[in-house]
Amino acid sequence: MSDARPYDALLLLSFGGPDGPDDVMPFLENVTRGRGIPRERLEEVAEHYLHFGGRSPINDQNRALLAALRAELDARGLDLPLLWGNRNWAPYVTDVLRQAHEAGARRVLTIFTSAYSSYSSCRQYREDLARALAALAAEGRTLAVDKVRHYFNHPAFVRTNAAAVRTALDRLAPQQRDGARLVFVTHSVPTAMDDASGPGGNAYVRQHRDVAAAVTAEVAAGLDREPAWDLVYCSRSGPPSQPWLEPDVNDHLRELAAAGVPAVVLAPVGFVSDHMEVVFDLDTEAAQTAAELGLPCERAATVGAAASFVAGLVDLVEERAELARGGSPDKPFLGTLGASHEVCPAGCCRNLRADLPAATGADYAGPVPA
Structure with missing residues (x-):
């Protein structure tokens, strides 16, 4: 039987992207803040977006993935609220988690729209989660967030x-x-x-x-x-x-x-x-x-919202929920590297620019699950 306990919401956490020409440069400034990227490089990348009308395709693709996830969750009888937040553009993850807390969520499971380990594809997402949780804690809102394991070899x-x-x-x-x-x-x-x-x-x-x-x-x-x-x-x-x-x-x-x-x-x-x-x-x-x-x-096509990929994501949700309940689920993988971790080891994908807290890691000192 499908079971998502102890989670009371599922968050799809993505990169974000502009919705129109006026958004393009502010979005790129969000993405590159503190990285020393030359202005001329930002203007070059901005032209890539303007070539497509100033609108990133990622937002509509995330909406399609959300719809496919909702259908798969419903098919398994998982009545789990489904959220969407971004790191670099609206809907921003802090705002989304605040709304989730107001709706009664206290323990959220997240899926990153990135399958691999690195600072930019994992830890930076975790830093943004830690920043969001700290902002909510300052408002008197206690919320815990876990993540599914890296799914590159699922x-x-x-x-x-x-x-x-x-x-x-x-x-x-x-x-x-x-x-x-x-x-x-x-x-x-x-x-x-x-x-x-x-x-x-x-x-x-x-x-x-x-x-x-x-x-x-x-x-x-x-x-x-x-x-x-x-x-x-x-x-x-x-x-x-x-x-x-x-x-x-x-x-x-x-x-x-x-x-x-x-x-x-x-x-x-x-x-x-x-x-x-x-x-x-x-x-x-x-x-x-x-x-x-x-x-x-x-x-070749990306996995996008393909039914086989979406079913695998929901398998990962059920796997992580069973782990959170103290179980020992199978963790299937292909290749030679084995199944990845759900809680990142201390110092994993360390930030080379600053020592910032990162949620869902062994060295995270912020709000944690009970």
Whole structure:
């Protein structure tokens, strides 16, 4: 029987994005505050959003995911209020948690719209949660927040990505498909951030490589051979003097074309939905690069609101609830790294700029579950 106790609300916590041209620069300033990103880089990225009317696709995609989660929760008889909050734009997470508290919530479970370990994809979300909980505590509102484990290697995430890669391969001509290269893409981060990711460091790259290998193995089950694959990066935004993860997807496409690779499938496994880094960096820039090279290129879908992925998220909700009740649920995974933690170890994905409290971690001293 489905059971979400002891949680009395579920929060989808996301990045946020502008809803119109006037929002674009304030949003980017929110995202980059304190990071020393040059103004000219912000203006360059702003043009990416303005190319699409100044509206990020992430908001509508989160609404679609919320609707799919609501349907899956209802199908399992989980009468759990479903919330949506963002780090960098409305609805802001502090406001959403305040409203949840006013509605009677006291223990909230959260799902991040990011599957991996790193400062920007996990700890920064946890810092924002800690900041929100501190603000509510100052108002006399006590609220506890837990999170589901990192789901990069959950079977639902891996297999939904594999299905998308197979669909993309099928769009290639037969003579292209046979030697097609799988190019897995994620957001680049500073190498120092990867060095600090996870409890032992370098978790960001290790997790992505493990997912790429697991997705490739799933895809190969229906083929005569296992495709060759690479892990590449997009959306670098730091100053040239700062080392970031490489290679860039466009540089890599040029190398593959020069090597005579007949076709490429771009698989954006680093992203949950088709937000700006996908629709601009891949569907616009990388697609243009491939066209200029004469390199046949198909882009696999992100997991988005696919039924298989959404079912996996609700499985994670039930898993975390059972753990909170003192149970020992199965924690399925694919790949070699094992199931991730729900409570982050002390110092996990440490903040290289400041020592800030981060909720849902072993070293968090703020409001905690009873």
